[in-house]
Amino acid sequence: MHFVRVNNSKETVRIFDAHAHLQDLRFGSAAMDVIQRASAAGVSNISCCGTGENDWYIVAEIAKKHECITPSFGIHPWYVHERSEKWQKTLAGYLAEFPCSGVGEVGLDGRKNREHLAEQLECLDAQMEIAVSLNRPISLHCLGCWEPLVELLRKFSRRNLKFMVHSYSGSAELVKIICGLGGYLSFSASITHRNRKKAISALTAVPLDRLLIESDAPDLPPASTAPDTVNEPSFILETVKAASFYLDISFEELCKITFDNGQRFFKGES
Ligand SMILES: [Zn+2]
Numbered sequence: 001m002h003f004v005r006v007n008n009s010k011e012t013v014r015i016f017d018a019h020a021h022l023q024d025l026r027f028g029s030a031a032m033d034v035i036q037r038a039s040a041a042g043v044s045n046i047s048c049c050g051t052g053e054n055d056w057y058i059v060a061e062i063a064k065k066h067e068c069i070t071p072s073f074g075i076h077p078w079y080v081h082e083r084s085e086k087w088q089k090t091l092a093g094y095l096a097e098f099p100c101s102g103v104g105e106v107g108l109d110g111r112k113n114r115e116h117l118a119e120q121l122e123c124l125d126a127q128m129e130i131a132v133s134l135n136r137p138i139s140l141h142c143l144g145c146w147e148p149l150v151e152l153l154r155k156f157s158r159r160n161l162k163f164m165v166h167s168y169s170g171s172a173e174l175v176k177i178i179c180g181l182g183g184y185l186s187f188s189a190s191i192t193h194r195n196r197k198k199a200i201s202a203l204t205a206v207p208l209d210r211l212l213i214e215s216d217a218p219d220l221p222p223a224s225t226a227p228d229t230v231n232e233p234s235f236i237l238e239t240v241k242a243a244s245f246y247l248d249i250s251f252e253e254l255c256k257i258t259f260d261n262g263q264r265f266f267k268g269e270s
Pocket of ligand 1: 019020021049105166216
């Protein structure tokens with residue numbers, strides 16, 4: 001495995017991984033080792049997002065054991081049709097149990113599970129309502145469905161919805177609209193791969209105080225890893241390094257900026 005090292009740096013870096021799924025079954029009982037490797041690499045905070053009623057309890061268990069985890073609970077657009085009748089009650093229970101938790105991963109996907117797009121919209125609207133009413137940050141997934149997303153964001157931003165779009169894949173023009181509505185944008189290892197002109201032009205359009213970096217582990221491993229690698233938060237250094245190159249700021253400075261942004265977004269701390 002290839003790691004990016006911070007050469008000649010005596011500074012200790014702290015990295016905020018703004019989006020991961022440590023509850024994923026691909027980690028299983030290795031989640032604790034994965035968190036330890038992350039911590040050794042300087043990743044001191046990880047936002048761990050649930051995807052549905054079936055995995056919220058694992059997110060909760062991980063968050064109870066590890067202080068570095070900021071949990072979020074939500075129904076992912078791929079699983080909206082699997083939700084039970086009591087999903088809102090169960091969600092409210094987890095959000096109450098973890099006062100610092102967010103709502104996520106939620107959103108819209110116009111490519112996968114498109115046949116349930118109406119349910120995706122209904123479920124996202126309900127989860128934005130919950131996030132606004134409890135003043136919790138919301139972590140959004142959006143693929144090929146930007147217009148209806150922006151419409152919902154316009155509706156809820158009037159009520160101060162705190163939101164971030166994870167693994168941003170939209171255009172640089174849309175960056176302005178999203179930031180204008182108060183949003184944060186998070187970038188994954190897709191910027192470490194070749195031919196990512198669109199992602200890089202979006203990255204360089206984001207105001208630095210709205211920028212987040214994420215692993216999206218166990219998905220989206222960085223370019224230097226072997227095919228089919230299970231991604232983990234410690235690999236995020238490669239993404240930070242690539243982003244610092246494109247943004248023309250130092251690795252250490254970008255770590256600090258994105259760490260502070262993560263603290264502000266997820267924990268209300270500046
Ligand atoms: Zn995700």
